[in-house]
Amino acid sequence: MTPAQLIRDDIRALQAYHVPDASGYIKLDAMENPYRWPEHLVGEWQHGLAELALNLYPDASGKMVTDALYQHAKVPTDAAIMLGNGSDELIQLIIQAVAKPDACIMAPEPSFVMYQMIATFNQVGFVGTPLNDDFSLNLAATLEAIEATQPAAIFLAYPNNPTGNQFSTADIEAIIQAADGLVIIDEAYYAFASDSYLPRVLQHPNLLVMRTLSKVGLAGIRLGFLVGDTAWIHELDKLRLPYNINVMTQYTAQFALQHIAVLESQAEQLKIARGMLLDELTNTPHCTAYPSDANFILFATQHPSLTTRDVHEQLKERQILIKCLDGSHPALNNMLRVTVGTPEQNQQFIDALRAILQ
Numbered sequence: 001m002t003p004a005q006l007i008r009d010d011i012r013a014l015q016a017y018h019v020p021d022a023s024g025y026i027k028l029d030a031m032e033n034p035y036r037w038p039e040h041l042v043g044e045w046q047h048g049l050a051e052l053a054l055n056l057y058p059d060a061s062g063k064m065v066t067d068a069l070y071q072h073a074k075v076p077t078d079a080a081i082m083l084g085n086g087s088d089e090l091i092q093l094i095i096q097a098v099a100k101p102d103a104c105i106m107a108p109e110p111s112f113v114m115y116q117m118i119a120t121f122n123q124v125g126f127v128g129t130p131l132n133d134d135f136s137l138n139l140a141a142t143l144e145a146i147e148a149t150q151p152a153a154i155f156l157a158y159p160n161n162p163t164g165n166q167f168s169t170a171d172i173e174a175i176i177q178a179a180d181g182l183v184i185i186d187e188a189y190y191a192f193a194s195d196s197y198l199p200r201v202l203q204h205p206n207l208l209v210m211r212t213l214s215k216v217g218l219a220g221i222r223l224g225f226l227v228g229d230t231a232w233i234h235e236l237d238k239l240r241l242p243y244n245i246n247v248m249t250q251y252t253a254q255f256a257l258q259h260i261a262v263l264e265s266q267a268e269q270l271k272i273a274r275g276m277l278l279d280e281l282t283n284t285p286h287c288t289a290y291p292s293d294a295n296f297i298l299f300a301t302q303h304p305s306l307t308t309r310d311v312h313e314q315l316k317e318r319q320i321l322i323k324c325l326d327g328s329h330p331a332l333n334n335m336l337r338v339t340v341g342t343p344e345q346n347q348q349f350i351d352a353l354r355a356i357l358q
C-alpha cells in the first residue's frame with residue numbers, strides 16, 4: 001500500500017509544524033532564554049551528569065523531579081503532578097484522554113497553535129473563540145460557545161501566546177464557572193508574568209495548571225508539568241508512555257530546580273529588557289507594539305512600500321530570525337513576534353529593524 005492509501009486523509013492534508021534552520025542567526029523566534037548558567041553551576045551539573053546510569057531506564061515516576069517541584073516551584077503539596085516531555089506532550093495526553101467521538105476542545109484564537117493541531121491529530125473537534133481588539137477574552141462570545149458546544153477541555157494560555165497579555169482573572173473565573181469540562185491554564189510564561197493560578201489550582205474541581213521549563217531557560221531538556229486534583233492526574237497518567245522523561249532530563253531538571261533562583265533572576269533581567277525593547281519598538285517609525293507579560297513582544301509594521309513579510313525577510317538577510325504571524329489569523333495581519341533577548345541582541349534587532357523601516 002502507498003501512503004496515500006494507508007494514511008488518514010486529514011493527516012495527509014496537514015502541513016508539518018515548520019521549524020526554520022537557525023544556524024548563524026540571532027535567534028529571537030522561539031521564546032528561548034538567551035542566557036546560559038554561570039560557570040560554577042555548569043561545573044557542578046557536569047559532575048552529577050557523569051554519575052548517571054545511562055544503561056538503565058529512568059525512574060518511571062520521575063520522583064526526583066516531582067519532589068523538587070513541590071519543594072522549589074511552589075506546587076501545592078496536596079495537588080498531584082504529571083510530568084511531560086515538554087508541555088506539548090501534556091496537551092496531547094489531555095486531548096487523547098477526552099477524545100470521545102463528539103468531544104471538542106476550545107481555546108481563544110489567536111492562541112498557542114498546538115491546541116488545535118493536537119485536537120486535529122486526535123480527530124477531536126476544535127472551537128476557537130474570539131478575542132477583543134485589545135486581545136482580552138471576548139467573554140460573551142466565549143460563554144455562548146461553551147453553552148453551545150460543551151467543550152471537554154478549554155485551554156487558556158496565561159499569558160497568551162502570541163499576543164503576550166494576561167487575560168483578566170474575572171473573565172477566567174467566569175469561564176471556569178461556566179465550564180463543565182476541564183479548564184487548563186497554560187502558564188508557559190509564568191516567570192515573566194505578574195500572576196499565577198498554581199497556588200489556587202485546587203480551588204476549582206475542574207482546573208488544571210500546566211507549566212514548562214522551556215521558556216524559563218531549559219528548552220533543550222523538554223520538561224513540562226501538569227498540576228491538579230489527584231483524581232484527574234490519576235486518569236491522565238494512564239496515557240503517559242512509560243519512561244517519557246529521560247535520565248538526563250530528570251537529573252538536569254531537579255538540579256535546575258534546586259537553583260531556580262538563577263533562572264528566576266535571568267527572567268527578571270529579561271523583564272527589564274522587555275520594557276526597554278517595548279519602548280524602542282514604540283519609538284520606531286511604522287511600528288505598533290503591544291505590551292507583554294511574557295518574554296516576547298507582538299508588533300505590527302505599516303510601511304508605505306514594504307509588507308510585513310518583506311520586513312521579516314530583510315531581517316533574515318541581516319541574520320535576525322523572528323516569527324512572522326502575518327496570514328496566520330485575521331487578528332494578526334501585519335504582525336511579527338520577537339523574543340526578548342540579551343540587551344545586545346535586542347539592540348541589534350532594533351538597529352536592523354530601523355534600517356529596514358526608514
Ligand SMILES: *Cc1c(COP(=O)(O)O)cnc(C)c1O
Pocket residue numbers: 031085086087088089112157160161186188211212213214219222223224
Ligand atoms: C511554548 C509554549 C508551550 C510549549 O512548551 P514546551 O514545554 O516546550 O512543549 C506551551 N504553551 C504555550 C502557550 C507556549 O507558548
